[in-house]
Amino acid sequence: MQYLELVHNLTLLVALSLVSGFLHDRWGGRRGGCALQGLLFGAVSVLGMQRAMPVTSGIFLDGRSVMLSLGALFFGPQAAGVALAMVLPVRIWMGGQGALAGCLVSILSGALGLLFRAWQDPRQHPPRGRRLLLLGLLVHGAMGAVFVCVLSMKLFQVALLPLVTLYPAATVLAGKVLSDTMQRSHSEQQLRLKNEALVRSHEEMDRLIYNTSHDLRAPLRATLGLLELQEDPETTAEERGENHRLMRASLERCDRIIRDILEFSRSSRCSSRPERVYVEALVQECLENLRPIPEASRVHFEVDVPLDLSILIDQPCLRSILQSLLTNAVQFQRADEPRPRVSIRASEVQGQMELQVEDNGEGIPAPMQEEVFRMFYRGSHRSQGSGLGLYFARQMAQRLGGQVNLESSQGVGSTFTLRLPLTPEVG
Amino acid sequence: MTSVFLVDDDPVFLMLGRKMLGKLGGFAPIDSFLDGRLALDELLRRSRSGQSLPALVLLDIRMPVLDGLGFLEGLAGLPPGHGIRVVIVSSSLDPTERAQALASPHVMAFLDKPLDRDRLASLLAPMGLCRPPGT
Numbered sequence: 410m411q412y413l414e415l416v417h418n419l420t421l422l423v424a425l426s427l428v429s430g431f432l433h434d435r436w437g438g439r440r441g442g443c444a445l446q447g448l449l450f451g452a453v454s455v456l457g458m459q460r461a462m463p464v465t466s467g468i469f470l471d472g473r474s475v476m477l478s479l480g481a482l483f484f485g486p487q488a489a490g491v492a493l494a495m496v497l498p499v500r501i502w503m504g505g506q507g508a509l510a511g512c513l514v515s516i517l518s519g520a521l522g523l524l525f526r527a528w529q530d531p532r533q534h535p536p537r538g539r540r541l542l543l544l545g546l547l548v549h550g551a552m553g554a555v556f557v558c559v560l561s562m563k564l565f566q567v568a569l570l571p572l573v574t575l576y577p578a579a580t581v582l583a584g585k586v587l588s589d590t591m592q593r594s595h596s597e598q599q600l601r602l603k604n605e606a607l608v609r610s611h612e613e614m615d616r617l618i619y620n621t622s623h624d625l626r627a628p629l630r631a632t633l634g635l636l637e638l639q640e641d642p643e644t645t646a647e648e649r650g651e652n653h654r655l656m657r658a659s660l661e662r663c664d665r666i667i668r669d670i671l672e673f674s675r676s677s678r679c680s681s682r683p684e685r686v687y688v689e690a691l692v693q694e695c696l697e698n699l700r701p702i703p704e705a706s707r708v709h710f711e712v713d714v715p716l717d718l719s720i721l722i723d724q725p726c727l728r729s730i731l732q733s734l735l736t737n738a739v740q741f742q743r744a745d746e747p748r749p750r751v752s753i754r755a756s757e758v759q760g761q762m763e764l765q766v767e768d769n770g771e772g773i774p775a776p777m778q779e780e781v782f783r784m785f786y787r788g789s790h791r792s793q794g795s796g797l798g799l800y801f802a803r804q805m806a807q808r809l810g811g812q813v814n815l816e817s818s819q820g821v822g823s824t825f826t827l828r829l830p831l832t833p834e835v836g
Numbered sequence: 837m838t839s840v841f842l843v844d845d846d847p848v849f850l851m852l853g854r855k856m857l858g859k860l861g862g863f864a865p866i867d868s869f870l871d872g873r874l875a876l877d878e879l880l881r882r883s884r885s886g887q888s889l890p891a892l893v894l895l896d897i898r899m900p901v902l903d904g905l906g907f908l909e910g911l912a913g914l915p916p917g918h919g920i921r922v923v924i925v926s927s928s929l930d931p932t933e934r935a936q937a938l939a940s941p942h943v944m945a946f947l948d949k950p951l952d953r954d955r956l957a958s959l960l961a962p963m964g965l966c967r968p969p970g971t
Binding site (some may be wrong): 582619621622623624625627628629630631633634638655659785786787 | 845846848849852855863898900916927928929930931948949950951
């Protein structure tokens with residue numbers, strides 16, 4: 410019947426696992442969540458000590474070792490510390506010849522739990538049965554050793570049967586309950602995150618559709634208005650010629666938007682085909698592409714990029730980002746600037762490529778600096794583009810694990826800084 | 837005569853609007869602005885110097901610098917009782933944008949681009965801002 414007390418103690422343990430799982434669900438991610446678990450594990454251990462299986466006067470067996478080892482394994486040093494701070498004074502206060510051994514076993518249980526946690530974090534790898542069994546055997550092997558060294562061989566023999574049967578089994582059972590709860594909680598959190606990402610992507614898609622439809626419709630509706638004007642008998646021949654020119658410009662704008670969107674759609678899927686790209690060569694290629702832009706002929710370009718600077722990346726994607734930054738720098742030069750200049754610098758900074766495009770153009774006032782990365786944003790009437798270039802540049806950089814930022818002061822110029830990992834990030 | 841502000845970042849729509857108002861007749865002067873900021877600054881300047889304000893604003897929504905919704909918010913900076921009526925002329929199909937614009941007490945209607953002459957006339961005629969269509 411002595412064993413009944415121990416079984417009762419270990420039943421407490423399974424109940425503890427359920428309450429602990431509940432706490433993990435509710436307060437797992439919050440500050441103080443681990444301390445709360447420590448309080449629970451400590452309190453149940455103390456409770457168990459009141460209904461322990463007596464071995465002899467001042468010596469008893471209870472579920473403390475299992476509770477403390479599992480508490481430390483699942484909830485870390487903070488929980489282990491809190492639980493031990495509750496258990497040790499109570500055990501000392503209860504006294505008897507087993508007080509020292511009891512305290513040692515408690516400390517060893519917590520320490521072994523922490524050791525297992527350091528070996529494999531249960532938040533990333535919820536422990537399976539075998540690992541839990543190993544923990545149970547080690548903790549109670551250590552408990553047996555304490556019995557032999559601090560108490561006596563005779564007492565060890567009394568405790569041997571539960572130490573090799575009940576205790577490891579209870580460790581596995583309670584550990585599995587905790588492990589399953591954590592795993593479920595982790596999966597639910599992942600699901601929640603994925604759901605939020607999906608909602609965000611839907612909203613983004615809605616915005617893209619409304620923005621695209623507006624920006625495609627605007628030049629089409631302008632063309633329609635001009636056509637109506639062409640059909641008006643009062644329109645003069647000279648006006649007809651001008652209307653014709655405006656219609657062409659409107660349609661070309663439509664075409665530009667469609668091409669930009671297609672370019673992005675193609676580029677946005679491309680991060681899976683990285684290749685070695687020499688940055689200087691790519692910069693020169695992008696500068697060549699600027700030739701058709703009338704403003705580019707006035708601009709003096711300074712390139713300061715080490716010839717051997719290379720990056721493992723999808724080339725069309727990087728080219729597209731660079732081209733957007735350079736086109737932007739060229740288009741927003743001040744008409745009254747006698748020496749329009751664009752400097753391109755690149756270097757390796759802490760495992761990343763840092764590329765800067767600096768101009769002495771119009772500059773962007775502080776409140777507008779984040780706005781320029783908005784879809785279809787056009788900062789001034791001189792913006793002849795689709796309003797997508799910088800938006801796509803930032804989106805693509807983010808997909809490649811990097812970022813595009815802007816520093817600017819109005820009337821002085823702007824510096825766009827592109828940072829990208831030198832090798833693609835895994836996952 | 838009804839004085840009008842045309843506010844649109846696309847010079848084609850400014851030209852089309854000017855021609856249409858010319859054909860409808862009874863609108864003068866017609867002032868054009870390429871964004872909401874330029875139009876609002878002019879309104880505030882006129883208000884401060886005691887000049888008369890336009891009776892009608894034909895306003896685009898999506899414009900650089902200050903968009904149409906920003907312009908509508910900016911109207912709060914004018915002394916109350918200015919009586920400016922705003923007709924939104926936009927190619928946006930976004931219901932949120934439409935609802936936001938129509939929530940402004942100054943906005944009479946939300947019309948699709950390009951402006952339809954009869955549609956505009958039938959909207960403005962009951963308020964005495966132009967002759968009824970077909971007259």
